[in-house]
Amino acid sequence: MTVSTAPLLSASGLAILRGERVLFRGIGLTLQPGEAIVLRGANGAGKTTLLRMLAGLTRPEAGEIARPAAHHWIGHKEGIKPQETPRIHLALWAKAWGSSASIADILDQLALTRAADVPGRYLSAGQRRRTAFARLLLEARPLWLLDEPYTALDAAGKTMLDQVISGHLRTGGAIIASMHDAAGFPVTAEVTL
Amino acid sequence: MTVSTAPLLSASGLAILRGERVLFRGIGLTLQPGEAIVLRGANGAGKTTLLRMLAGLTRPEAGEIARPAAHHWIGHKEGIKPQETPRIHLALWAKAWGSSASIADILDQLALTRAADVPGRYLSAGQRRRTAFARLLLEARPLWLLDEPYTALDAAGKTMLDQVISGHLRTGGAIIASMHDAAGFPVTAEVTL
Amino acid sequence: MWSAFANPHKFLKFSAVAAPLFYGAGMLCILWGLWQGLWIVPKDDYQGGDIMRVMFIHVPAAWLAMVSYSGLAVASFVWFIWRHELADIAAKAIAPLGAVWTALCLATGSIWGKPTWGTWWQWDDARMMSVLFLLFLFLGYMALRASMDSRQKAARAGAILAMVGAVNVPLIKFSVDLFTSLHQPASVITADGPKMAAVYLTPLLISGLGHALLFGGLVMTHMRTEIRERRIARLTAQALEG
Amino acid sequence: MNAAPIWAAFRQAFAEAWAGGAGALLPLGFLGGAAVLVPLGIGSDTETLKAVGPGIIWVSLALSSLVTLERIFQADVEDGTLDLWLQTGAPMAAVAAAKTLAHWLAAGLPLALASPLLALMFQAQASLDLIAHLGLYALGSLAFFFWGGVGAALSATVRRGGLLISIIALPLYVPTAIFGSLAMTGGIGSDGAPMLLAASTLFACAVAPYAMAAALRLAAD
């Protein structure tokens, strides 16, 4: 894949203030299909803030972001309502995004079959994370923005997620993930805040 | 330390139902001073539920728990109010527990000096965890119950926590921690759910 | 006999016989009371003429409304302290029935009030308001139970509410003495014994007994259903466990 | 415009509104409770009650719309759902309108439907007017929910913003309340009042969603 393709995401000169203080400035990055960038930085360095910015949720103080591709965003908070079971949650977003993926298959792939009908309020921490990751499989989108994806996952869950991410990268997708541990998928570059 | 000391915690025959289903049954454990037990189990196996039970928060369906020693509990949720800064949070619990520890020192030890006056609502995920762990140092208590303690911590944070835990064990404390990764402190036994 | 109420198995056996007996005896008493009340006793013009005959439903219903709430509170207390599952089953069974009898008291009271007091409802009347809120308490109790996710939690939450809500019962009973009310003061259940004329009193007491028996029978039937449902749930869980 | 996300937002909000227990029964309980407490304080003079009845119903509608709305958007911020909705590609104003409509259907409309009963409790004469009033209450409460939604969205990041909502939303309620009660009392100048009420509701439905969308974007930032 040496054909020069258009980047899925490019940003330059990003800066943000938090409480009168510059959290970071001059951050730029470019992401081509098949690439994985890992964000590193101490607690409170601004990884979550940068990811939210790239997702279009937070307005940068300065800098430019171009994101021609569709993206998925999985943050610290999973976006599952207390009354929503994983099955209902996925059905809802399948509907909203017009996806026709098989929800039963996705639940199976994420080992959520047993918890499929437990309301969000009672899910375990790992089950909540898995439900959020299930959204990634609902609709194919080139760009994935993942904030500390390994959080709360057991060993099997991490392996499963690594496979999903590797598969995504192989088929021309790209990811940016913030992480404190070693990544279990091929990393193109690391950005440290 | 071969002198037979009284256990800090002992439990036997613990069982719980969740949604008409037995989550676990027949769980028993005994914890002597200086011991560390790690709880293992897949996502949703019941680690959090067992820890809450040992902390006296959840009522077991069957079984006995004897907990003669005082304990600290750090769960998935940190117990920090949106308007509380780490400094205020620690001052509050120091007051409630009648502790006279130096809050400035503790903030320093957890590398929270910069975030000491940021309201809970704006803390980063790791800063929230660190604030919760700071409570462990406010008052010396023999038994620590920790649910996935490494979550959201950066490398430096994990090292720091390992040191704190090792120190606690050396001075006759004991811990039970649920974990998905390898522990960075000496583990006496693993219990798998 | 009391042991039968502590042990679900014995209770099932006991109630299999007792519930139909209660229905039968209860219906007999009620019908006799109604027959006396509607056709035999003289009408009392001071109490609104023929409409006063509604008394033979209204007063037993009022008594049962208070008694059933007290029963709910007592059963909740027993469950809360001793964790007798049957007490919770009883509480759960009493609530909807208590609501029905309370509604009956309100409805008959209103119907009686229109000709005698000239109004269906009097908003600042402590007796009427406190009975209305008794109905609210029953409904709130049911809504609270329904919103809890497990049976154990529903029982605990319900018990707390039922015990706290018991403040309302004395308020209902003594409201007519404490406040100026359109409603007449008690004339049957008073400290110095009944003051009502015997022609009215006997059928009224028999009716009251009838309502109590019918209520008791219905509670037992509800409890039997609930016991069986809990058994099925338990067996299903065991089967799933393998 | 793709209607699927908007429809999904509506369904989610509706499920959420019904999840907290017994659904529409509860706002009814709230309204009933308010209606019952008022005369306790006021006394039971028939004339006074008849005079205050419609006013009390309006106020109860306004207050219970506030209680209902307090948590809508705040919960979305706290559990991360708002992030997802902001990124669906659908216009956020439409999503916000769908959510508000769902909550109105679950909590507002049942209140309006119960209003004739309440009016009777307040000694009103049973008449066809009560049915007409039901329509006015329904219209008015729709406006209350939309303006309340703006307040809720503005205070979504402030924990315990419920009372802040009241301060923001109550002034917005005033025109609706004026036209509504004018339409009902039928005094001088009340001929056009139902039209004015409808117009003010229409205005709320047209303007509030954009305000909500802007406020929600701010809440996520």
Next chain:
Amino acid sequence: MNAAPIWAAFRQAFAEAWAGGAGALLPLGFLGGAAVLVPLGIGSDTETLKAVGPGIIWVSLALSSLVTLERIFQADVEDGTLDLWLQTGAPMAAVAAAKTLAHWLAAGLPLALASPLLALMFQAQASLDLIAHLGLYALGSLAFFFWGGVGAALSATVRRGGLLISIIALPLYVPTAIFGSLAMTGGIGSDGAPMLLAASTLFACAVAPYAMAAALRLAAD
């Protein structure tokens, strides 16, 4: 008994009550809003207004205690604070009472203090009675907050349990509302009413904390 945790609970709750924006200004806004909306619906006949004034103030107190309390315990459950309080070793009933008291001081008492102003808005004659009434409102609202706290604790695990709270708490409010309005209207048999009001408040303060504690233990389970 060690008072330190109880005092800490009080301080935390007080800080929380004031954090959500402008603190006591907000309940005042709420009460003011209600006071403004009511005459709008009722019309401005002096006699009617004077008659309904005290009732409206009672109702506003009751409703705003509900709005305030909705989030107290629910927030504690959601952010994990409840777990900490349950493990302080201090009696949970005392902690719950301290929290309730703090919220009453921040939101209930200011309302009571504002009542003479509101009464004047409702065309009441300025007189010393208004000050006496202030005391009655303060007493009564304390009972409202305690019973409301029971409702809030019971529905703390149910999201959007606010409306469930209303259904639970309103019946518990009745004795207080009855005695309170009786004491104010000063009709026949009202001699003992202030005493009865005080007794019902005392009863609430004595019983409600235990019910709250039991309900909170349940919410954490």
